[in-house]
Each structure stands twice: as structure tokens, then as C-alpha cells.
Amino acid sequence: MRTVRQEANIARERLVQGIALAVLLLMGLYCVAGPSGLLAWGENQHLLEQRRAKLAELQAERARLKNRVALLDQSRMDPDLAGELVRSHLNVARPDEMVMQLP
Structure with missing residues (x-):
């Protein structure tokens, strides 16, 4: 009992x-x-892949801009790039050039 x-x-x-x-x-x-549990693992992997792709894209853009800056160095400026920039920003053309506007 x-x-x-x-x-x-x-x-x-x-x-x-x-x-x-x-x-x-x-x-x-x-x-x-949970936020760092097994179910979130797949989502985190997907986000990581997306951010790696974006990082690669940004690195390529950075390399392109770095090359363009190097071409604009005053001690060794690329004449073609200088002419392109002057024409595009100041809207000027040489007398022997023909300007065609596209719709």
C-alpha cells in the first residue's frame, strides 16, 4: 500500500x-x-550559390572598370578611349564624321 x-x-x-x-x-x-537547423540548410546553400554568382559578376565588373581606369592614366592615356569619352560626354564630332541617330 x-x-x-x-x-x-x-x-x-x-x-x-x-x-x-x-x-x-x-x-x-x-x-x-530552427534558423540554423536542417531545414534551413538547403535554403542557406541556395543563397550561398546566388551570392557566389553575384560576387563573380561584381568581380568581372570591377576588373572591367579597373582596366578602364588604367587606360585613363594621364601618363599613358589611350587615345581611342579619350576620343570616345570626349565625343560621348561633350556631344562633339570631327568635321569628317557623320552622326546617325538611331530610333
């Missing part, structure tokens, strides 16, 4: 075990569905 004290101890143990089980289940759920 159980006493009231034993029944209270059993109830307390079951409560503690239930709380521990709930905490473990929540931790497991967080590991699977």
Missing part, C-alpha cells in the same frame, strides 16, 4: 520526466526547424 508521500513523489517524478521530455522534444524540433 502506497502512502500519500509516495504518491506525491511518484507524481513529482512523472512531472519532472514529462518536463524533461518536453524540453528534449523542443530542442530536437529546434535542431530540425
Whole structure:
């Protein structure tokens, strides 16, 4: 025959075990569905691939701009690029050139 004290101890143990089980289940759920869990892993990989592609695109653009800046160096300026810039920014043309505007 159980006493009231034993029944209270059993109830307390079951409560503690239930709380521990709930905490473990929540931790497991967080590991699977949390912001850095298994479900977010695929999304993070997809974002990483997108950002790597964008980085490669930006590096190519940077290299193009770096080359253009090197061509504009005053000590060794490229005459073709200088002429192109003058014509495009100042809207000038030489007398022997014909300007055709396209629609």
C-alpha cells in the first residue's frame, strides 16, 4: 500500500520526466526547424550559390572598370578611349564624321 508521500513523489517524478521530455522534444524540433537547423540548410546553400554568382559578376565588373581606369592614366592615356569619352560626354564630332541617330 502506497502512502500519500509516495504518491506525491511518484507524481513529482512523472512531472519532472514529462518536463524533461518536453524540453528534449523542443530542442530536437529546434535542431530540425530552427534558423540554423536542417531545414534551413538547403535554403542557406541556395543563397550561398546566388551570392557566389553575384560576387563573380561584381568581380568581372570591377576588373572591367579597373582596366578602364588604367587606360585613363594621364601618363599613358589611350587615345581611342579619350576620343570616345570626349565625343560621348561633350556631344562633339570631327568635321569628317557623320552622326546617325538611331530610333
